Amino acid sequence: MTRIVAAPLTAAAFAPFGDVLEASGEPDKIINQGQCGRYHDLAGLDFSDGRAGISLFHANPRHLPYRLDMVERHPAGSQAFIPMTHQPFLVIVAPDVDGRPGQPLAFVTAPGQGVNYRRGTWHGVLTPLHDPGLFAVVDRIGEGANLEEVWFDEPYEVVAS
Ligand SMILES: NC(=O)N[C@@H](O)C(=O)O
Numbered sequence: 001m002t003r004i005v006a007a008p009l010t011a012a013a014f015a016p017f018g019d020v021l022e023a024s025g026e027p028d029k030i031i032n033q034g035q036c037g038r039y040h041d042l043a044g045l046d047f048s049d050g051r052a053g054i055s056l057f058h059a060n061p062r063h064l065p066y067r068l069d070m071v072e073r074h075p076a077g078s079q080a081f082i083p084m085t086h087q088p089f090l091v092i093v094a095p096d097v098d099g100r101p102g103q104p105l106a107f108v109t110a111p112g113q114g115v116n117y118r119r120g121t122w123h124g125v126l127t128p129l130h131d132p133g134l135f136a137v138v139d140r141i142g143e144g145a146n147l148e149e150v151w152f153d154e155p156y157e158v159v160a161s
């Protein structure tokens with residue numbers, strides 16, 4: 001199997017695929033009588049139709065090395081995964097090459113980081129690395145198909161850096 005080394009997630013490296021959500025550095029605004037910092041408008045929600053919805057995913061944790069068999073994408077909407085624990089999780093994306101996924105990339109988030117996949121971005125399914133794998137998910141609620149899956153002829157092996 002072709003090996004993919006998971007790198008620490010950074011906004012710069014993830015920029016072609018979407019947004020990194022994190023409360024780092026100085027907040028954009030101090031609110032609530034000085035008791036709260038607001039990190040404002042961190043991700044772009046984008047839906048070709050339907051509406052934004054918030055769901056909770058409770059996913060089984062995976063372990064590295066991780067066998068990557070498939071990536072998927074949502075042509076009609078962005079999809080954000082916001083951990084409800086302070087645990088890192090595995091993020092897998094791939095560039096689009098003529099309508100098919102190219103060479104995947106893997107990242108491990110820092111505790112507290114979330115991601116927002118841009119509409120149509122190839123990505124692996126939610127892969128927590130710790131229990132509970134509990135996430136808030138902001139994505140499209142609407143009629144019709146919004147899921148394309150590509151199963152690789154040869155799986156990849158995602159390993160820790
Ligand atoms: N299918 C579904 O709701 N989840 C996937 O989109 C995923 O990215 O985990």
Ligand code: NI
Nearest residue numbers: 072074079125
């Ligand atoms: Ni998805």
